[in-house]
Amino acid sequence: MTEDDLNTRHAEKMRRIKAARDRMMETKTEEKGLIMVHTGSGKGKSSSGFGMILRCIGHGMPCAVVQFIKGTWVTGEAEMLRNRFAGECRFFVSGEGFTWDTQDRERDIAAARRGWEIAQEQILDPEIRFVLLDEINIALRYDYLDIDEVVDFLLTRKPQMTHVCLTGRNAKPELIEAADLVTEMTLLKHPFRDGIKAQKGVEF
Amino acid sequence: MTEDDLNTRHAEKMRRIKAARDRMMETKTEEKGLIMVHTGSGKGKSSSGFGMILRCIGHGMPCAVVQFIKGTWVTGEAEMLRNRFAGECRFFVSGEGFTWDTQDRERDIAAARRGWEIAQEQILDPEIRFVLLDEINIALRYDYLDIDEVVDFLLTRKPQMTHVCLTGRNAKPELIEAADLVTEMTLLKHPFRDGIKAQKGVEF
Numbered sequence: 001m002t003e004d005d006l007n008t009r010h011a012e013k014m015r016r017i018k019a020a021r022d023r024m025m026e027t028k029t030e031e032k033g034l035i036m037v038h039t040g041s042g043k044g045k046s047s048s049g050f051g052m053i054l055r056c057i058g059h060g061m062p063c064a065v066v067q068f069i070k071g072t073w074v075t076g077e078a079e080m081l082r083n084r085f086a087g088e089c090r091f092f093v094s095g096e097g098f099t100w101d102t103q104d105r106e107r108d109i110a111a112a113r114r115g116w117e118i119a120q121e122q123i124l125d126p127e128i129r130f131v132l133l134d135e136i137n138i139a140l141r142y143d144y145l146d147i148d149e150v151v152d153f154l155l156t157r158k159p160q161m162t163h164v165c166l167t168g169r170n171a172k173p174e175l176i177e178a179a180d181l182v183t184e185m186t187l188l189k190h191p192f193r194d195g196i197k198a199q200k201g202v203e204f
Numbered sequence: 205m206t207e208d209d210l211n212t213r214h215a216e217k218m219r220r221i222k223a224a225r226d227r228m229m230e231t232k233t234e235e236k237g238l239i240m241v242h243t244g245s246g247k248g249k250s251s252s253g254f255g256m257i258l259r260c261i262g263h264g265m266p267c268a269v270v271q272f273i274k275g276t277w278v279t280g281e282a283e284m285l286r287n288r289f290a291g292e293c294r295f296f297v298s299g300e301g302f303t304w305d306t307q308d309r310e311r312d313i314a315a316a317r318r319g320w321e322i323a324q325e326q327i328l329d330p331e332i333r334f335v336l337l338d339e340i341n342i343a344l345r346y347d348y349l350d351i352d353e354v355v356d357f358l359l360t361r362k363p364q365m366t367h368v369c370l371t372g373r374n375a376k377p378e379l380i381e382a383a384d385l386v387t388e389m390t391l392l393k394h395p396f397r398d399g400i401k402a403q404k405g406v407e408f
Contacts, residue, residue, distance in 0.1 A: 010309035018304040028401040042387040044252035051251030054258050056405040058280030076262030100222040105214035130405050182392035183246040189386040197232040201260040201334050
């Protein structure tokens with residue numbers, strides 16, 4: 001087959017794909033505030049949440065982040081939200097490190113509940129269009145927060161057009177059931193296995 | 205079991221986890237510029253790339269983005285990179301929409317090659333610490349770029365401490381083989397199926 005044949009075939013194939021896609025997209029007309037879940041053991045759950053926060057700020061959509069577990073590290077995202085986007089994205093930290101750092105169940109439970117109180121206020125605030133609940137799945141997994149209470153709030157009290165993204169491994173089945181969009185980040189390869197430590201810009 | 209027992213057990217368990225984790229982390233001492241791949245049909249491949257860009261900017265690490273396929277839409281991330289971070293992150297667009305939009309194989313190939321030229325310059329630039337090659341996997345999949353050339357460049361010419369993140373579904377096996385960190389974003393649920401369109405802040 002000559003290059004010209006290839007090009008002609010390609011154009012025909014792409015016309016067919018575009019026509020099929022246009023027909024499909026015509027059926028996608030609704031807008032809706034989504035309940036999104038990022039789970040799985042792979043990398044990218046929090047960072048894609050922060051990528052969406054960047055998109056919201058770019059579109060001038062007021063947004064909020066509540067960090068449930070991380071909190072003691074200096075992270076690039078916290079740096080940006082605190083110092084550069086203070087007027088555009090509200091940033092709250094309820095956690096005090098990972099649960100194995102605090103080793104104090106009551107303090108972890110109190111921090112998780114405080115985070116969930118803030119989360120509910122932000123979700124109910126009519127100004128706010130997108131709320132990221134970073135690592136809330138860890139608090140749910142250890143039953144520091146009641147899964148039924150969280151799911152019930154999201155399904156019955158969340159304003160219709162507000163997006164909420166919940167991240168963290170081991171998302172509870174009840175949350176997955178209630179969500180509109182669920183992505184599992186699957187680990188295919190990770191350099192921790194080869195002695196590489198967590199690095200700036202990549203993991204935090 | 206009383207609450208006190210629960211709390212004591214929890215503290216013991218967390219001490220054991222922390223000790224095991226500390227021992228493990230002691231072996232993670234190396235730093236290395238990573239070749240990262242985000243693939244799979246789920247959401248979050250590009251957004252987690254942009255989340256890492258946000259982290260880099262937060263840490264003052266100069267970075268660069270080359271968008272291979274997207275390009276004609278107004279996206280929140282492009283808005284931010286062009287208008288707010290021009291001095292901190294270099295932003296290049298080589299693509300002119302998706303391949304089914306252009307329907308022109310030669311133009312797509314030319315755009316992909318132009319993108320790859322820019323990508324190589326940015327990766328080789330000693331100033332730059334992180335390079336995001338967004339949707340390059342699409343160009344590789346259609347053989348607009350030669351996978352052997354790309355992998356060979358990454359393995360032999362990339363400066364040791366520079367991170368490169370390559371996104372897009374259907375990552376070629378050769379790229380996965382060469383990468384240090386690979387995440388597959390798996391679609392568990394997506395609202396497109398229920399007639400919901402792509403929305404600001406979420407998909408773009």
